[in-house]
Amino acid sequence: MSTISIIGSGGMAAAIGGLAAKAGHTVEVMSRDAAKARALAEQIGAGATTGVFAAAPGGDIVVLAVPYSAVLDVVKQYGEALAGKLLVDITNPVGSDLKSFVTPEDSFGAREIMKAAPSDAVVVKAFNTLFSRVLAAGPVEGRPLDVFIAGDDAQAKARVSAFIESLGLRPMDTGQLSMAPTLEHACLLSLGLLAHSVKHTNFSIGVSLLGLGHAPSLLASHHPQGAVSCTYSLPAGPAIPVRISFPTSLQPVTRLLRLPGRTSPQRRCPRLAPKCVAATSMISTG
Ligand SMILES: NC(=O)c1ccc[n+]([C@@H]2O[C@H](COP(=O)([O-])OP(=O)(O)OC[C@H]3O[C@@H](n4cnc5c(N)ncnc54)[C@H](OP(=O)(O)O)[C@@H]3O)[C@@H](O)[C@H]2O)c1
Structure with missing residues (x-):
């Protein structure tokens, strides 16, 4: 404090x-x-x-x-x-x-x-x-x-x-x-x-983070050497770290995400972290 x-x-x-x-x-x-x-x-x-x-x-x-x-x-x-x-x-x-x-x-x-x-x-x-x-x-x-x-x-x-x-x-x-x-x-x-x-002041401007139903949220950050590390979290559950590696090219690539205990779907995932969030947040938790 x-x-x-x-x-x-x-x-x-x-x-x-x-x-x-x-x-x-x-x-x-x-x-x-x-x-x-x-x-x-x-x-x-x-x-x-x-x-x-x-x-x-x-x-x-x-x-x-x-x-x-x-x-x-x-x-x-x-x-x-x-x-x-x-x-x-x-x-x-x-x-x-x-x-x-x-x-x-x-x-x-x-x-x-x-x-x-x-x-x-x-x-x-x-x-x-x-x-x-x-x-x-x-x-x-x-x-x-x-x-x-x-x-x-x-x-x-x-x-x-x-x-x-x-x-x-x-x-x-x-x-x-x-x-x-x-x-x-x-x-x-x-x-x-x-x-x-x-017509009154009892309101606030805020951001609604939209998920797909019970979809998880992914927080991504740039990682050295062209890799992006993400934290995969469910609304009520522990965060699961996920490492997605990318080649040095800026071309979108397909990568297999390995999520423990879950399906590992293939997704096209651009190298840039924010886009990566948009793409990977569509992954099914099924
Ligand atoms: N009110 C809101 O909902 C709101 C929301 C977001 C941001 N803001 C911003 O927050 C700031 C403060 O707003 P507020 O609502 O707290 O205002 P406030 O209730 O009118 O209080 C303003 C304060 O500033 C002091 N002050 C005024 N003129 C001064 C001067 N020349 N030198 C030194 N102190 C001076 C006043 O002192 P005295 O009491 O001695 O006059 C008072 O303590 C403003 O910049 C405002 O734009 C306000």
Whole structure:
């Protein structure tokens, strides 16, 4: 468990701070209004503390839970106090018409924050697509909420993913920080749905992983020397490692998958891992 510092004491600070404390993290609340910080720390409980606004945060992960209109100034006020920190950008740089962005045309919120932060701070976009009340309420019918993340630093993303998972949520990596504007657009998507079809905020945008009936899921990753290793798992059962080897050519090849205790069907399976998942996930478990 780690110490999480949250700058801001509003709805998102309360939601993330509350979940973090429940998960056993130490939460530090930092607000320009010390009384509000104290009140939120008390509400969060579990030993949550307060920090001095613009002083060095105690946590290595720092959640920026202030409006986008304030965040660049806030980051500049902290200045070198944020050196080396992992900054979690949850902001949505949406204009007052709720349809457009206030960021420069050739940029986006997370990049502007990165520019304002010390050069050795790392920015990961996360949590911006979830309404605070939905987040605070946690999983619905046992299904974890999806938290989309984007960032350039793989280690930082792994740490944010682990933090998200510890909260009982499902991290969904969308790629490099250049994907952050897509996540910022996802906020417009939510606002559009809110205004035009759903008409309330008790919903979340998530990913439905489609299987074929009781079909298993396969997680694949690239492996040195042109091989791909997959983990084969059934909804209720142990994961079974599967190694699929490929020649160095990029041509799709047919390979025999040996799944212990199961049929070993032949499938055309392209070398690239994501396509491999698509192809092999059709394997019968029969
Ligand atoms: N609400 C949502 O459902 C939601 C969902 C996803 C992402 N977000 C994003 O999360 C961030 C926080 O949203 P929120 O709903 O928690 O907002 P909020 O409830 O309005 O709280 C905002 C916090 O930022 C502080 N703040 C405002 N201006 C500041 C300034 N100039 N300097 C320092 N602190 C300042 C406020 O302090 P005071 O109390 O002293 O004003 C308050 O603690 C925003 O960027 C928002 O876009 C919100």
